[in-house]
Amino acid sequence: MPVNKPFLHGQFAKRGIKAAKGITGIAVLFIAWQIGASVSGVSSYFFPAPVDVYNAFRDMMHKGILEVYLLDSLYRYVVGVFLGSLVGIGVALALGLNKAIAAVFAPLVGFFYAIVESAWLPVFVIWFGYGITTILTLLIFVVAFPILYNVLAGIQTLPIVYVNAARSLGATRWQILREVILPGVLPSIVTGFRIGAGFAFRGLIIAEAIAATSGIGFLIFDGAANKQTDRTIVGMIIMGLLWLIIELAYLRPFERATIQKWGLVTTAEQREVQ
Amino acid sequence: MIVNKELPKISVDNASIAYTNQDFAEPHLAVKDVTLEVSANEFLVVVGPSGCGKSSLLAAIAGFLTPQGGSIKLNGKQIEGPGADRGVVFQDYALLPWKTVLDNVGLGLKFRGMSKAERDKIAREHLALCGLADAEAKYPHQLSGGMRQRAAVARTLANQPEVMLMDEPFAAVDAQTRMTLQEELVRIWQQTEVTVFFVTHSVEEAIFLGDRVMVLSSGPGEIKAMVDIDIERKDRDLSSLNSNPRFQALRDEITRLVRQDAA
Numbered sequence: 001m002p003v004n005k006p007f008l009h010g011q012f013a014k015r016g017i018k019a020a021k022g023i024t025g026i027a028v029l030f031i032a033w034q035i036g037a038s039v040s041g042v043s044s045y046f047f048p049a050p051v052d053v054y055n056a057f058r059d060m061m062h063k064g065i066l067e068v069y070l071l072d073s074l075y076r077y078v079v080g081v082f083l084g085s086l087v088g089i090g091v092a093l094a095l096g097l098n099k100a101i102a103a104v105f106a107p108l109v110g111f112f113y114a115i116v117e118s119a120w121l122p123v124f125v126i127w128f129g130y131g132i133t134t135i136l137t138l139l140i141f142v143v144a145f146p147i148l149y150n151v152l153a154g155i156q157t158l159p160i161v162y163v164n165a166a167r168s169l170g171a172t173r174w175q176i177l178r179e180v181i182l183p184g185v186l187p188s189i190v191t192g193f194r195i196g197a198g199f200a201f202r203g204l205i206i207a208e209a210i211a212a213t214s215g216i217g218f219l220i221f222d223g224a225a226n227k228q229t230d231r232t233i234v235g236m237i238i239m240g241l242l243w244l245i246i247e248l249a250y251l252r253p254f255e256r257a258t259i260q261k262w263g264l265v266t267t268a269e270q271r272e273v274q
Numbered sequence: 275m276i277v278n279k280e281l282p283k284i285s286v287d288n289a290s291i292a293y294t295n296q297d298f299a300e301p302h303l304a305v306k307d308v309t310l311e312v313s314a315n316e317f318l319v320v321v322g323p324s325g326c327g328k329s330s331l332l333a334a335i336a337g338f339l340t341p342q343g344g345s346i347k348l349n350g351k352q353i354e355g356p357g358a359d360r361g362v363v364f365q366d367y368a369l370l371p372w373k374t375v376l377d378n379v380g381l382g383l384k385f386r387g388m389s390k391a392e393r394d395k396i397a398r399e400h401l402a403l404c405g406l407a408d409a410e411a412k413y414p415h416q417l418s419g420g421m422r423q424r425a426a427v428a429r430t431l432a433n434q435p436e437v438m439l440m441d442e443p444f445a446a447v448d449a450q451t452r453m454t455l456q457e458e459l460v461r462i463w464q465q466t467e468v469t470v471f472f473v474t475h476s477v478e479e480a481i482f483l484g485d486r487v488m489v490l491s492s493g494p495g496e497i498k499a500m501v502d503i504d505i506e507r508k509d510r511d512l513s514s515l516n517s518n519p520r521f522q523a524l525r526d527e528i529t530r531l532v533r534q535d536a537a
């Protein structure tokens with residue numbers, strides 16, 4: 001189809017330009033960092049240059065440590081975020097759709113929301129010991145709240161006319177939940193997930209620092225404790241990259257295939273005021 | 275189901291509808307002391323100035339809100355909530371944004387557990403009827419206002435309710451399409467047992483469609499007049515109706531009743 005070719009071509013070119021612009025920001029950061037480290041002349045323990053960090057990265061890859069740490073962290077992260085999301089969505093639905101549950105439990109939820117994860121961690125260690133149970137419990141705790149509050153707001157702002165339309169078409173409660181409420185709050189689930197899954201890194205790092213002997217969080221704290229600052233920075237960069245991958249490879253395509261396609265959210269292109 | 279011709283399909287007995295608002299001590303009265311019977315397979319049209327309570331009355335019959343005083347019954351039974359027996363075409367369409375036009379139109383059938391193939395077939399028939407055959411794969415936000423309205427009509431028709439509650443369903447469509455839809459609606463109504471409760475701002479539309487036209491006074495809405503449309507169905511041809519003297523007389527009368535109040 002020769003007619004479509006220039007169009008497709010334009011699409012790819014556009015994406016390429018967008019990616020190039022995104023990479024420019026990161027490149028500028030690295031160049032400034034390298035220049036800063038070289039010019040300042042401080043010890044690499046105090047302020048490692050990108051080259052030092054790269055060497056640390058290669059060293060750990062060679063020894064096979066990094067792979068093990070990364071896989072351990074990924075496993076904890078994915079399971080924790082998944083369970084935390086389920087808990088967040090579930091509690092939000094219960095609070096948002098049931099008066100009686102809301103009356104009894106809403107104050108409790110608010111109370112626990114204020115108690116930050118670093119306060120819980122020592123208690124979890126006492127209860128569950130050092131290891132996966134403590135880490136996952138902490139992650140669930142960290143992830144669930146932002147999702148819970150976002151989904152609750154989503155339920156409250158969902159136009160009631162959608163529910164009424166479904167009821168007039170004969171929907172049961174379960175059908176209303178599945179066909180109306182859940183898709184209707186998907187934008188809120190995505191927003192809550194973005195915040196919760198971002199917060200999960202905080203939870204993971206401090207949990208691994210205290211309750212684990214492997215993982216990216218362990219690497220970051222262990223590196224700093226052993227004057228291997230370059231290793232610490234490898235851990236930090238991996239966190240940043242992980243999030244970019246989650247965002248670009250999973251969240252964005254998911255949004256494009258759902259809420260964006262449905263017209264529930266707009267794109268930056270549509271919003272741009274010329 | 276057994277249709278009892280003696281029993282009114284809808285009976286509204288001395289119903290008042292009030293909205294309570296946190297900011298005001300007094301509830302806001304939208305509909306006042308309405309008593310009304312709609313017989314099975316009747317076509318009742320409601321007109322009245324904006325804000326007089328037409329949508330509120332419709333919502334109460336649909337079961338979305340409970341009247342403060344009086345009662346509303348369907349087939350002699352108190353209405354206790356919405357149900358598939360009363361299909362609603364909403365003033366603001368209420369199509370689900372996350373479903374394609376086809377899936378929106380087949381939604382009621384899905385709720386009944388009909389298979390995908392079966393409900394798609396029925397949905398397509400109703401889309402064709404409403405002139406939307408080409409739009410089945412689109413999402414509501416990709417449709418024009420008039421197309422959304424037609425999709426909403428198709429969705430209600432496809433579900434084959436006993437009563438159709440239609441809130442200005444053709445307000446956003448062009449004159450040509452509107453005439454087609456009006457004729458189709460009358461045809462469907464004649465071929466089935468369906469009872470229609472139809473809200474409109476167009477007096478011409480009211481006379482073309484209705485067996486009776488109910489005029490509500492400005493808010494709080496009370497029944498101001500009930501006008502029998504005594505033009506035979508076979509004489510109600512959209513292309514010549516305008517020059518029918520009886521039509522003109524009814525139009526002038528109803529317009530006067532509505533305007534008296536709006537002023």
Ligand SMILES: Nc1ncnc2c1ncn2[C@@H]1O[C@H](COP(=O)(O)OP(=O)(O)OP(=O)(O)O)[C@@H](O)[C@H]1O
Nearest residue numbers: 293302303304323324325326327328329330331493
């Ligand atoms: N949810 C609500 N809360 C408070 N007041 C309401 C609400 N809905 C409607 N009203 C009020 O009730 C009255 C009747 O409104 P309604 O929507 O029934 O009018 P309508 O006849 O359908 O008007 P229109 O022709 O403009 O659609 C109005 O005064 C309106 O302000």
Ligand SMILES: [Mg+2]
Nearest residue numbers: 328329365441
């Ligand atoms: Mg209205």
